[in-house]
Amino acid sequence: QVQLVESGGGLVQPGGSLRLSCAASGKIFGIHDMGWYRQAPGKQRELVASITIADTPYVAEPVKGRFTISTISRDSAKNTVNLQMNSLKPEDTAVYYCNAGVVPGPGLRNDYWGQGTQVTVSS
Numbered sequence: 001q002v003q004l005v006e007s008g009g010g011l012v013q014p015g016g017s018l019r020l021s022c023a024a025s026g027k028i029f030g031i032h033d034m035g036w037y038r039q040a041p042g043k044q045r046e047l048v049a050s051i052t053i054a055d056t057p058y059v060a061e062p063v064k065g066r067f068t069i070s071t072i073s074r075d076s077a078k079n080t081v082n083l084q085m086n087s088l089k090p091e092d093t094a095v096y097y098c099n100a101g102v103v104p105g106p107g108l109r110n111d112y113w114g115q116g117t118q119v120t121v122s123s
Contacts (some may be wrong), residue, residue, distance in 0.1 A: 001079030001113045002026035004098045016121070017086045022098030022114055024079040032101035032109065034074050034081040038094035038119075045097065049083060080092070088121045095119075 001105040008020040024031060035050030048062045059070050066087045076083040081098065098114035 002028060002100075002102050002104065002110070004100055004114035006096065006098045006113050006114040006117040008113055009096060009119045011120045011122065012088055013119055013123050014089055016088050017084070018088065018119060020083040020096055020098075020117060020119075021083070022081045022100075024100050024102065024112070028102055029102045029105050029108075031076065031079055031105040032103065034098070034100045036067075036081070036083045037097045037099055039097070039116075040091075040094040043094075050095070051081065084102065085119075088119075090121045093119060093121050107120075 003026050004022055004024050006022045008018060012018050021087045032053050033050055036048045037045050038048050039045040048063055049059045049067060051072045051074050059067050067085055084120045095116040096119050097116045100112050101109055102112050103109050
């Protein structure tokens, strides 16, 4: 069984910063892409940023320009992924979810999700 555990959410004022972390544990042979998604009330879950096994980052359009390429990082040796969020706006308020494409064994791949961490941007 694989678990993803997020941390780092909370309440921040507009213009502030937060750093989210996610750690994967369990039966892990390897991890392909890792990413962060978010879901605001009444909206669909959307991709925020992702990073490949080769450490190639991608930042989605809704946050591009505020969340730079250096925003998402991973440590493949520790199976962790981090998301640095700067210049936060109230519209960034959402539950943020960690996602990982985990290889539990040769020739296998499953997508796993964390339980989510609340980010609230408000004065």
